[in-house]
Amino acid sequence: MDLTEAIENIRHSIVQISAFAAGFSPKLRQRLGRPSLGSPLGTGFLANQDGYVVTANHVIESGNQFLRQVEAEQKGMQVGFAYPNSEYMRGNFNTVDFEVAGRDSRHDLALLKLRRNPFKGELHSGIIIAGQEIPIVFRAARLEPRRPKDGARVGISGYPLLETVLVTNSGHMASVWSFNIQESTIPGAPEGFRMPNLADSYLADAQANPGNSGGPVYLVDTVEVIGVCVGAKSVPILDQNGSPATIGETRLFYDSGLTVVVPSQYVLELMERQTAGDVSDSVQS
Secondary structure, X not given: OOHHHHHHXXXXXXXXXXXXXXXXXXXXXXXXOOOEEEEEEEEEEEOOOOOEEEEEHHHHHHHHHHHHHOOOOEEEEEEEEEOOOOOOOOOOEEEEEEEEEEEEHHHOEEEEEEOOOHHHOOOOOOXXXXXXXXXXXXXXXXXXXXXXXOOOEEEEEEOOOOOOOOEEEEEEEEEEEXXXXXXXXXXXXXXXXXEEEEEEEEEEEOOOOOOOOOOEEEEOOOOEEEEEEEEEEEEEOEOOOOOEOEEOOEEOEEEEEEEEEEEHHHXXXXXXXXXXXXXXXXXOO
């Protein structure tokens, strides 16, 4: 399969995560100059036909921060299903409310439960053209938990940089053997006792931008989702003396061009815990 075919296949699994607020006080409405606010947060994808969406946990945390800062009568977060693009209409979404069904802070994952399941016929576009309702096309992504090979062709699709149309970058797996280590507490251990906790991660030689977080990273050949985009790998900028460059007390970084990917195995583990009724945050697993 080539990239154009892969994009057409995967696009029906991808959604946009956004926050909204409306019903401002007259004073705030006058200051804002608008009756409502919308804030794109990131990307997600349909994980199964039970109406679950996967995204990055920090996307949901960003939405919560936005909602805490805005005083409004109606506010919340939604999942956006894109209408088909055409010469006459593009960049439009049908939005669905959701609730957070599970979190995995250790691997930066969140599992969302849609309040209207498109696979049960609960989602309609409501747009009629020439007597026909415009369909909303959707498909559950296929998750591949097995470790891919270094150099495998991959795509990263989502809604970065406030774009309302699907944007795709592509490249190759730079390394499927990357990892990160965090110190974790052990139940019953003495106070202050810590153990190293290792988690797999992948690095993709494909550019990711703000808004790509939570979106699928998939094999071009098979359109299987091997992981979730959670950010770009940044590198500190050094001055002429080799010391970290700063502006004031803020250190400066640049984008290395490598994208950090959380393997699909952690997505499946989160979904299995939710199915088993375990909704606790997997901080240490």
